[in-house]
Amino acid sequence: MSVAAPLVALVGNPNAGKSSLFNALTGARQKIANYPGVTVERHSGRGRFADGRVIDFIDLPGTYSLMPSSPDEAVTHDVLMGTQAGERRPDAMIIVVDAGNLPHHLRFVLELLALGLPVIVALNMVDMAERDGLVLDAERLAQALGVPVVATVAVRRRGIESLLESLDIALNADAVTGIALCEPAQRPAVADKIARAAIVSESASRGWTRAIDDVLLHPIWGVLILLGILFVMFQAVFTLAQAPIDMLGGGVAALSDWIKAALLPSFWRDLVTEGAIAGVGAVITFLPQILILFFFILLLEASGYMARAAFLMDGLMAKVGLSGRGFIPLLSSFACAVPGIMATRAIADPKDRLTTILIAPLMTCSARLPVYAIIISAFIPARNVGPGIGLQGLVLFCLYLAGVIAALLAAWLLRRTVTRGANTSLLMELPRYQWPRFSDLLLGLWQRAIVFLRRAGTIIFATTIILWLLLSFPRVPADSTANQLDYSIGGHIASAVEVVVKPIGFNHDIAIALLPAMAAREVAVSALATAYAIEGSDDDATANRLQNRLSSRWSLATALAFLAWFVFAPQCISTIAVTRRETNGWKWPAFMVGYLFALAYGAAGATYWIAVAFGLG
Amino acid sequence: MHSTAPLTLDRLTIGQTARIVAVDWSMLSPAEARRLQEFGLDIGVEVEALHRGSLFSRDPLAVRIGRMRVVLRGAHAAAFTMAMACTAA
Numbered sequence: 001m002s003v004a005a006p007l008v009a010l011v012g013n014p015n016a017g018k019s020s021l022f023n024a025l026t027g028a029r030q031k032i033a034n035y036p037g038v039t040v041e042r043h044s045g046r047g048r049f050a051d052g053r054v055i056d057f058i059d060l061p062g063t064y065s066l067m068p069s070s071p072d073e074a075v076t077h078d079v080l081m082g083t084q085a086g087e088r089r090p091d092a093m094i095i096v097v098d099a100g101n102l103p104h105h106l107r108f109v110l111e112l113l114a115l116g117l118p119v120i121v122a123l124n125m126v127d128m129a130e131r132d133g134l135v136l137d138a139e140r141l142a143q144a145l146g147v148p149v150v151a152t153v154a155v156r157r158r159g160i161e162s163l164l165e166s167l168d169i170a171l172n173a174d175a176v177t178g179i180a181l182c183e184p185a186q187r188p189a190v191a192d193k194i195a196r197a198a199i200v201s202e203s204a205s206r207g208w209t210r211a212i213d214d215v216l217l218h219p220i221w222g223v224l225i226l227l228g229i230l231f232v233m234f235q236a237v238f239t240l241a242q243a244p245i246d247m248l249g250g251g252v253a254a255l256s257d258w259i260k261a262a263l264l265p266s267f268w269r270d271l272v273t274e275g276a277i278a279g280v281g282a283v284i285t286f287l288p289q290i291l292i293l294f295f296f297i298l299l300l301e302a303s304g305y306m307a308r309a310a311f312l313m314d315g316l317m318a319k320v321g322l323s324g325r326g327f328i329p330l331l332s333s334f335a336c337a338v339p340g341i342m343a344t345r346a347i348a349d350p351k352d353r354l355t356t357i358l359i360a361p362l363m364t365c366s367a368r369l370p371v372y373a374i375i376i377s378a379f380i381p382a383r384n385v386g387p388g389i390g391l392q393g394l395v396l397f398c399l400y401l402a403g404v405i406a407a408l409l410a411a412w413l414l415r416r417t418v419t420r421g422a423n424t425s426l427l428m429e430l431p432r433y434q435w436p437r438f439s440d441l442l443l444g445l446w447q448r449a450i451v452f453l454r455r456a457g458t459i460i461f462a463t464t465i466i467l468w469l470l471l472s473f474p475r476v477p478a479d480s481t482a483n484q485l486d487y488s489i490g491g492h493i494a495s496a497v498e499v500v501v502k503p504i505g506f507n508h509d510i511a512i513a514l515l516p517a518m519a520a521r522e523v524a525v526s527a528l529a530t531a532y533a534i535e536g537s538d539d540d541a542t543a544n545r546l547q548n549r550l551s552s553r554w555s556l557a558t559a560l561a562f563l564a565w566f567v568f569a570p571q572c573i574s575t576i577a578v579t580r581r582e583t584n585g586w587k588w589p590a591f592m593v594g595y596l597f598a599l600a601y602g603a604a605g606a607t608y609w610i611a612v613a614f615g616l617g
Numbered sequence: 618m619h620s621t622a623p624l625t626l627d628r629l630t631i632g633q634t635a636r637i638v639a640v641d642w643s644m645l646s647p648a649e650a651r652r653l654q655e656f657g658l659d660i661g662v663e664v665e666a667l668h669r670g671s672l673f674s675r676d677p678l679a680v681r682i683g684r685m686r687v688v689l690r691g692a693h694a695a696a697f698t699m700a701m702a703c704t705a706a
Contacts, residue, residue: 064656067651100684101684101685134684209686213668213686217668217671223672314671314676315674316671318674423692425649426676426688427649427653427693429688430688
């Protein structure tokens, strides 16, 4: 290795197709990290020239100009200026522009050309522009700008080779070429002129996007379709995932049985089978459901529908003092509150943003899904209540809905009390619809799966082991009839917690599960699995499904109260940490934990007492 | 018969195209003004009203500027005074 690989930054307006191009250039060789000190994700990846030489790419956050109005955009500015900590100044830029939106995107190109870095312009989405009746000449554009312009269709992987060839030449050129720079004030006019000159032919737009939007943004139908999409999404999470879940569950049980048969009883064998495998295995079986949920979110994002959802929800969000912009972070929070809270940076108003952060944990994150799933499958019969509507899916939908309604009420209240401030605004672009590339979706899913499995392998693994040790020692003496769970250190801690949670219908098992669930919510499931594995270590515990044990030991009222608790579930440690970072202090995370604990306690209590009153206790 | 209030962007009928003739930038915060300019909303530009609101409210408003679609709230759209484009031919 004589010299470091050249560093090339991808820059462009939002919705120019930058991420697709980044995927096309780097394939699966990507890394997601954070810039030091800020919670902006750094997407980097490796690509290769045709002859095998390596290039490092970074995908910078999309922005409309170099005047940053959010922390994301500030990173783009600082990296290009060479002042971003933890990043060397790029050797060249690929500026990604949407061919169908040239006059707008060229303004930013003109601003970027003034930086004096070697530049290639990727004239992206030329197929969509042609579909809309706009034919452009990349060569004419290149002459006008004085830099190479390559026509690309990133989602179809078209134009990537020529882009790399031009990049190779630009990196090795001695002098940087570019047009005579214009004053910032003249940029819109100059951009318009250059864009017009590049047009070969222009016919009236055939208006695909318009026609689709007439339906999807319809004041009534649009909202109903949005609800329908969300409903289908949650039904799919249950029905499609069942087969892979059974397979994974069977595999976990088989592995545990195999180890039990192969080794003599010992501390280490029990640690592995009752602690690690029972705990981590219980969580891993939910991977299919989490991936299905993420698949829908990625699909809605990539197709351009997400901005429509924000449009439709803005009216409702405005009523509780938020903006439609907050809908996207909140919807991401269904997957995980951490990226959701990070995505609030797109909200300009600080009070609007703070409120969105505070209610983000009320969106049911995927870590809560294992908890819901295990309780629902143990207590709610799997029958249809209507054509194609399963009762289990319906209950799950209601739980998600309960979180949403609670979030709206909380926002309304917060905006009138602790986060009072200026009126909110909504300024955003509606991207054109496009058919997402399947492999881009798979890549996104793969990255999410890795993150989930890493959690399972670290946080969840560690807490499960600690819990197993706490629940296994001290051992019950041979001559005693005491229950191992009650006798252990963990059992004593749980007994102390039980005093507090008994009024809301929680039993000793739940008390055991609540504390480690702070590390990561899905640990509640592995904690129960570990606890029952220890207790039932004489009989064939692994064959005995967790669901069966739950339904024989908990009343329906307790199960419902447990579900209600998790609608408001106290945050996991990562959520608290990211909130601290995004709000610069402990004040707001402390407030968030406090108000959500109070809500969880109240909601679980109310559910339990009502259920008992109806004779379900 | 004619209303004396000037025609502003928030009052356009869906499907109508009009040209921006004046902007009251003081109705917008500096950041909002800059973002709207980046979207291309400025004097002399033609804008078409595309979609408005949902079940919940008359807000927001989706407009077309050239080939770009932009969403904004009525309160901001009111800063733009419009003149009807010639519809003949």
